[in-house]
Amino acid sequence: MTTVDKFGIAFSIGFTVALVAIAMSFSGMSSAPANTMPTPSPAPTPAPAPVEEPAPVEEPAEVPAPVEEPAPVEEPAEVPVEEPEVEVSEQVMSADVSIPSGSSVPGCEETNECFIPAEVTISVGGTITWTNDDTAAHTVTSGTATDGPDGTFDSSILMAGKTFEHTFDEAGEYDYFCIVHPWMTGQVVVE
Numbered sequence: 001m002t003t004v005d006k007f008g009i010a011f012s013i014g015f016t017v018a019l020v021a022i023a024m025s026f027s028g029m030s031s032a033p034a035n036t037m038p039t040p041s042p043a044p045t046p047a048p049a050p051v052e053e054p055a056p057v058e059e060p061a062e063v064p065a066p067v068e069e070p071a072p073v074e075e076p077a078e079v080p081v082e083e084p085e086v087e088v089s090e091q092v093m094s095a096d097v098s099i100p101s102g103s104s105v106p107g108c109e110e111t112n113e114c115f116i117p118a119e120v121t122i123s124v125g126g127t128i129t130w131t132n133d134d135t136a137a138h139t140v141t142s143g144t145a146t147d148g149p150d151g152t153f154d155s156s157i158l159m160a161g162k163t164f165e166h167t168f169d170e171a172g173e174y175d176y177f178c179i180v181h182p183w184m185t186g187q188v189v190v191e
Helices: 003-030
Strands: 094-099 119-122 129-132 143-144 148-154 162-169 172-177 185-190
Touching: 003 119, 094 119, 148 172
Parallel strands: 094 129, 119 185
Antiparallel strands: 129 162, 143 148, 143 172, 172 185
């Protein structure tokens, strides 16, 4: 029951009690002895208009939604189609390479884990992102430790936690290494 409903009921009861009191005062006047002069009673004040209680709001009953059964699907007749064999290669447009913790100390070259992964294959137009996860500074420099940098890409000094990325626009094999730690080598294959 809402506050408005409670107020309406309380008002109705109070109004009824007031009307009964007024009616009793009029009935007491008619039974007074004839030889006594009735005291004039004050003019009755007009009663306030009754307040209409709002109709209770009924919650709508839940009506289950009609269940529609899907229309049967007609399967088309199979028509044999000869498809030419096409070699589909998945394009790899980006890859991440980690420079792992501890790679600044010789030994990672024995397990080929100085760059993880040590060899990455991507599509032409793809981008490689190297992240230095080691505490030491490194470089990602195209070329080999034996022949030196070839000028294709170079991260310069890459501090701990920093990244370097390069986009490869031509197919080929790109060797790279760390100038600071030349035992660290990797390769990017671009197809």
